[in-house]
Amino acid sequence: MPELPEAEVVARQLRAQLLGAQLDECLVGRADIVREGLSTLSWYQGSVLEGVARYGKSVALGLKKKEETRYLVAELGMTGLLLFRAAQTKYPQHVHVRMSFTGGRETELRYWNPRRFGRISLFDRAGLDRYRTRRFGVDPLTVPCDEFVRLMQARRGRLKPLLMHQQVIAGIGNIYANEILFRTRLHPDRLVNRLRAATIATLYDTMQTVLREAIACGGSSVKDFYAPDGTEGRYKLRHLVYGKEGQPCPNRCGRLIHRLQSERSSFFCPFCQSKRLPG
Numbered sequence: 691m692p693e694l695p696e697a698e699v700v701a702r703q704l705r706a707q708l709l710g711a712q713l714d715e716c717l718v719g720r721a722d723i724v725r726e727g728l729s730t731l732s733w734y735q736g737s738v739l740e741g742v743a744r745y746g747k748s749v750a751l752g753l754k755k756k757e758e759t760r761y762l763v764a765e766l767g768m769t770g771l772l773l774f775r776a777a778q779t780k781y782p783q784h785v786h787v788r789m790s791f792t793g794g795r796e797t798e799l800r801y802w803n804p805r806r807f808g809r810i811s812l813f814d815r816a817g818l819d820r821y822r823t824r825r826f827g828v829d830p831l832t833v834p835c836d837e838f839v840r841l842m843q844a845r846r847g848r849l850k851p852l853l854m855h856q857q858v859i860a861g862i863g864n865i866y867a868n869e870i871l872f873r874t875r876l877h878p879d880r881l882v883n884r885l886r887a888a889t890i891a892t893l894y895d896t897m898q899t900v901l902r903e904a905i906a907c908g909g910s911s912v913k914d915f916y917a918p919d920g921t922e923g924r925y926k927l928r929h930l931v932y933g934k935e936g937q938p939c940p941n942r943c944g945r946l947i948h949r950l951q952s953e954r955s956s957f958f959c960p961f962c963q964s965k966r967l968p969g
């Protein structure tokens with residue numbers, strides 16, 4: 691399931707291969723794949739890709755025609771992928787959008803999503819701004835540390851759901867939340883308002899380190915993530931707790947990694963991440 695690092699890998703590949711290319715045609719196979727803006731689809735024909743941004747787990751293509759820029763936003767949460775022509779897809783019938791380009795290093799970008807519910811949106815500038823405000827909290831890679839500390843201290847409730855709350859901090863999902871909390875030695879159920887500022891600052895540093903390392907590794911390929919060029923992310927090899935229930939704690943404390951079934955599975959070491967540890 692793509693999270694921030696995987697979306698960032700996608701955005702970087704699109705920039706490298708397609709920036710400045712012209713979108714000749716955008717074919718939508720099923721109308722219900724487009725959540726918003728389907729009636730504006732014909733505008734995009736002949737527009738030029740002038741920028742690619744990442745918001746949380748989503749990737750936004752900025753396309754310019756004459757003096758106007760409009761946007762195509764693809765949500766990669768759950769199972770959506772953006773793939774170049776050469777990348778193999780397991781179930782080609784799940785390719786729902788096909789964009790053909792000229793003047794770039796790639797000629798085609800496909801949107802693949804077996805769940806098929808509307809995950810693509812077409813926006814003008816004002817629509818994009820409203821969407822961003824509504825959907826995304828601060829970005830974990832760019833929010834300043836003091837703002838992150840204030841943001842966390844202003845919330846109530848348990849730590850892990852907050853890290854995954856997209857309207858507060860956009861981009862972290864279940865894989866990276868587990869990895870970040872293990873490395874910070876914080877139990878997933880710790881109450882946020884009981885954490886000291888110094889602990890939250892350490893959490894912030896770890897969060898940035900984990901996400902940056904994951905991006906450098908091309909993300910994590912768990913279930914179905916492939917970069918647009920079809921490659922798999924290698925960060926899965928560095929996972930310490932995610933999917934490791936029953937295995938010895940990598941800190942060699944002698945305990946096994948536990949799995950806690952709540953709204954999403956939590957993987958943690960009951961010794962290294964004891965709720966009784968100071969923090």
Ligand SMILES: [Zn+2]
Pocket residue numbers: 939940941942943944945959960961962963
């Ligand atoms: Zn341990």
